[in-house]
Amino acid sequence: MRNKKPASGGRFWRNFKNQKYLWMMSIPFVIWAFVFSYLPLWGWTMAFQKYKPARGFFEQEWVGFDHFKTLFSDSQFLLALRNTLAMSGMGLVAGFIFPITFAILLNEVRLGIFKRFAQTVSYLPHFVSWVVAAGIVTKMLSGENGLVNDILLGIGLIDTPIQFMAQGHLFWGIVTLSDVWKETGWNAIIYLAAIAGIGPELYEAARVDGASRLRQVWHITLPGIRPTIIVLLIMSIGNLLNIGFEKQFLLQNNLVTDYSQVLDLYSLKYGLGMARYSYGTAINIFNSVISVILLFTINGIFKRTTKESLL
Amino acid sequence: MGNTALTGKSWADRVFDFIVYLVVLIVIVVTIYPFLNVLAISLNDSVDSVRGGITIYPREFTWDNYLKIFTFSGLITGFKISALRTVAGTLLGLLSASMLAFTISRPDFQGRKFVSTFLAMTMYISGGLIPVYMLVKDLGMMNSFAVYIVPGLVSAFNVFVIRSFIDGLPYALQESAKLDGANDFTIYCRVILPLLKPALATISLFLAVGQWNAWFDTYLYNGSSPHLTTLQYELMKVLQTTTSGNGGDYRSNIASMASNQVSPESLKMAITIVVTVPILLVYPFIQKYFVKGMTLGAVKS
Numbered sequence: 001m002r003n004k005k006p007a008s009g010g011r012f013w014r015n016f017k018n019q020k021y022l023w024m025m026s027i028p029f030v031i032w033a034f035v036f037s038y039l040p041l042w043g044w045t046m047a048f049q050k051y052k053p054a055r056g057f058f059e060q061e062w063v064g065f066d067h068f069k070t071l072f073s074d075s076q077f078l079l080a081l082r083n084t085l086a087m088s089g090m091g092l093v094a095g096f097i098f099p100i101t102f103a104i105l106l107n108e109v110r111l112g113i114f115k116r117f118a119q120t121v122s123y124l125p126h127f128v129s130w131v132v133a134a135g136i137v138t139k140m141l142s143g144e145n146g147l148v149n150d151i152l153l154g155i156g157l158i159d160t161p162i163q164f165m166a167q168g169h170l171f172w173g174i175v176t177l178s179d180v181w182k183e184t185g186w187n188a189i190i191y192l193a194a195i196a197g198i199g200p201e202l203y204e205a206a207r208v209d210g211a212s213r214l215r216q217v218w219h220i221t222l223p224g225i226r227p228t229i230i231v232l233l234i235m236s237i238g239n240l241l242n243i244g245f246e247k248q249f250l251l252q253n254n255l256v257t258d259y260s261q262v263l264d265l266y267s268l269k270y271g272l273g274m275a276r277y278s279y280g281t282a283i284n285i286f287n288s289v290i291s292v293i294l295l296f297t298i299n300g301i302f303k304r305t306t307k308e309s310l311l
Numbered sequence: 312m313g314n315t316a317l318t319g320k321s322w323a324d325r326v327f328d329f330i331v332y333l334v335v336l337i338v339i340v341v342t343i344y345p346f347l348n349v350l351a352i353s354l355n356d357s358v359d360s361v362r363g364g365i366t367i368y369p370r371e372f373t374w375d376n377y378l379k380i381f382t383f384s385g386l387i388t389g390f391k392i393s394a395l396r397t398v399a400g401t402l403l404g405l406l407s408a409s410m411l412a413f414t415i416s417r418p419d420f421q422g423r424k425f426v427s428t429f430l431a432m433t434m435y436i437s438g439g440l441i442p443v444y445m446l447v448k449d450l451g452m453m454n455s456f457a458v459y460i461v462p463g464l465v466s467a468f469n470v471f472v473i474r475s476f477i478d479g480l481p482y483a484l485q486e487s488a489k490l491d492g493a494n495d496f497t498i499y500c501r502v503i504l505p506l507l508k509p510a511l512a513t514i515s516l517f518l519a520v521g522q523w524n525a526w527f528d529t530y531l532y533n534g535s536s537p538h539l540t541t542l543q544y545e546l547m548k549v550l551q552t553t554t555s556g557n558g559g560d561y562r563s564n565i566a567s568m569a570s571n572q573v574s575p576e577s578l579k580m581a582i583t584i585v586v587t588v589p590i591l592l593v594y595p596f597i598q599k600y601f602v603k604g605m606t607l608g609a610v611k612s
């Protein structure tokens with residue numbers, strides 16, 4: 001409706017003059033996006049060189065896929081890959097189950113004040129930084145006066161405090177549950193909005209048919225938010241390798257590195273920390289390429305099996 | 312299956328209700344207890360705290376911990392830098408996102424397709440940690456305040472959220488302003504911006520939270536400039552002193568952490584509160600907006 005026909009070539013400059021303010025308002029940011037989003041892609045060439053910061057582009061020594069070969073033969077890298085996949089997989093599952101469940105439960109709360117209070121409280125951890133959250137988690141799980149140990153000791157489940165943060169095999173779970181604690185309330189907002197969009201007449205009809213509340217949830221609420229769930233699922237799977245490293249960085253310690261090292265931390269440590277820029281860039285590229293492949297694969301699968309898709 | 316829809320609540324529905332309220336109550340307690348616990352410890356005498364057993368109220372109340380932490384030089388600087396980057400980053404982020412959203416919402420704008428595609432691509436591509444680090448270094452932005460604002464200035468996601476708000480406004484408003492002789496910039500300032508308040512409130516919350524909570528850019532780029540470190544970074548250093556040699560894999564951070572003495576629990580908790588409270592004061596006011604903003608953003612993306 002609002003589309004006017006595109007200007008033909010000759011009138012371009014006249015239109016350009018008419019729209020000079022629109023151009024002036026967008027061009028600086030286009031340049032910005034070029035510099036900060038597109039230019040780093042140029043840096044990918046480093047991964048195929050033996051990059052030396054002092055040299056110009058044409059003076060670099062090209063080594064082809066050597067860095068990638070080193071990468072795949074490094075056991076530390078494979079460990080980081082395993083940890084990344086494990087934690088993002090666990091995060092993916094928990095990140096769907098908990099917010100969806102919480103949204104559905106909250107939606108079933110009939111007491112207005114209680115519902116509002118619960119929702120407001122549930123956002124709280126989202127606004128806190130991971131630095132603070134990691135501090136809190138460490139404190140709660142601490143072997144000395146940590147709440148979790150106090151409770152477990154109190155009910156007689158254990159005799160001596162468990163050093164949660166010092167046990168490698170617990171690290172994945174700790175990261176996942178910390179994330180659940182921090183983001184469940186916030187992520188539930190989208191599902192709550194989707195639930196609010198379901199027609200009340202559906203529930204009305206179900207009630208007349210004598211469906212219990214649980215059955216209404218199962219047959220109306222869940223199918224009602226299915227499109228939202230699928231779109232969010234595709235997006236999160238595309239980001240499977242981009243789980244970042246904030247949580248892992250802040251919660252890790254020397255005792256659990258075998259379980260806490262993720263790809264980004266690995267590139268930070270072996271790339272930046274040791275000034276092996278080429279090697280680190282190779283990790284970044286690996287990350288990006290896998291993410292894109294995942295995104296397209298998952299999107300394709302969903303396109304075929306369901307009608308929902310992102311691209 | 313209760314078949315008593317007309318005669319009141321069935322047995323199954325009562326159980327269902329009970330479980331719903333119980334679980335939601337548990338979620339509330341689990342969410343809020345750690346904060347109350349941290350607050351209580353921060354207000355408790357630090358020697359007494361070591362005994363443990365403090366729950367949600369201090370055993371030996373004192374303001375001492377708060378008085379003590381404000382004598383740390385890093386804290387005052389950190390507070391200033393954090394506040395400054397939050398204000399500047401939020402304002403500039405709002406300005407850039409709303410301007411871009413305005414231009415790509417204009418159906419008659421010739422560059423519309425180009426600008427929006429160019430921008431949308433940035434959501435899917437990223438060079439990664441090291442290429443970005445090298446770029447920032449090459450641009451001479453290491454050890455500068457600019458590094459907090461410039462590299463993250465435009466977020467395509469925010470632009471598209473605002474754009475969908477503008478799309479919801481009647482275009483006739485802009486056309487009539489044009490007939491009155493307003494140029495596009497005037498229309499943006501006088502017509503669009505005032506109508507965008509709910510969207511801008513949402514986005515400013517996202518931006519402010521992101522800016523206030525950021526610590527990694529300090530770690531990466533400004534860790535060796537004491538006058539530029541942020542509050543979160545200072546807290547990070549203090550908290551990480553407990554877990555032995557934790558996190559400091561990189562550059563001078565190990566040295567600076569090791570030289571820090573391990574500070575008592577109560578002091579750490581007091582700093583945690585100081586870092587947390589400012590951002591928690593903001594969100595109740597913007598809550599009514601962000602629920603709408605989140606939803607719209609999710610639908611559009």
